[in-house]
Amino acid sequence: MQRLLLVEDEKNFAMxxxxxxxxxxxxxxxxxxxxxxxxxxxxxxxDLCILDVMMPKKDGFxxxxxxxxxxxxxxxxxxxxxxxxxxxxxxxxxxxxxxxIKPFDSEVLLLKIRAILARQQKAVSFDQFMHEIGxxxxxxxLRTLVRAGAPTLKLSPKEAELLQLLCEHRNDVxxxxxxxxxxxxxxxxxxxxxxxxYIVKLRKYLSGDPGVNIHNLHGNxxxxxxxxxxxx
Numbered sequence: 001m002q003r004l005l006l007v008e009d010e011k012n013f014a015m016x017x018x019x020x021x022x023x024x025x026x027x028x029x030x031x032x033x034x035x036x037x038x039x040x041x042x043x044x045x046x047d048l049c050i051l052d053v054m055m056p057k058k059d060g061f062x063x064x065x066x067x068x069x070x071x072x073x074x075x076x077x078x079x080x081x082x083x084x085x086x087x088x089x090x091x092x093x094x095x096x097x098x099x100x101i102k103p104f105d106s107e108v109l110l111l112k113i114r115a116i117l118a119r120q121q122k123a124v125s126f127d128q129f130m131h132e133i134g135x136x137x138x139x140x141x142l143r144t145l146v147r148a149g150a151p152t153l154k155l156s157p158k159e160a161e162l163l164q165l166l167c168e169h170r171n172d173v174x175x176x177x178x179x180x181x182x183x184x185x186x187x188x189x190x191x192x193x194x195x196x197x198y199i200v201k202l203r204k205y206l207s208g209d210p211g212v213n214i215h216n217l218h219g220n221x222x223x224x225x226x227x228x229x230x231x232x
Contacts, residue, residue, distance in 0.1 A: 047075070098116065
């Protein structure tokens with residue numbers, strides 16, 4: 001089931017829309033402000049985000065910038081009463097896939113969402129398994145880690161899954177609980193210790209590049225930090 005993030009501060013409208021999308025086959029996470037929205041986005045994996053613009057704590061435009069910074073390929077639909085031309089243009093310049101002005105036809109919204117997701121799915125290719133990590137090239141599907149002048153490393157399935165997750169959260173926090181539940185299917189002391197061992201192994205594999213580090217963020221998780229050599 002495809003997952004949608006809906007960030008909307010009008011509670012009654014938001015719940016009606018959430019239920020409508022749910023009845024049409026989507027798993028919808030509802031947040032009532034931008035700060036809650038970015039926190040939920042960081043903790044989950046969403047196929048598309050639907051954002052209001054005028055919200056307390058963090059507006060939709062600011063939220064979209066943060067979402068795109070974390071996962072640039074995430075489709076975004078603005079659903080807002082702000083109809084000024086400059087607002088519409090700004091929305092698209094921020095990378096929106098659509099800008100829908102309230103009031104709207106819910107069936108048209110549904111068709112637009114499905115069309116965007118269909119295009120997105122077609123665009124997903126082998127590239128999602130290919131990662132450049134500093135001077136390393138990681139192929140998550142083949143489970144290979146390559147660096148010029150060094151032998152090719154063949155990773156174990158769990159090593160490859162963990163490195164893939166770290167790459168997906170590059171320069172951001174990979175929550176410890178998320179990794180444990182997704183890879184080990186459980187979050188307890190023993191699986192936690194097992195993951196720590198795998199983190200140590202990955203650090204060793206990537207130790208040839210001083211610009212690449214896996215940091216332990218106590219109480220939160222791990223962060224794969226890759227220094228951008230272009231800015232050095």
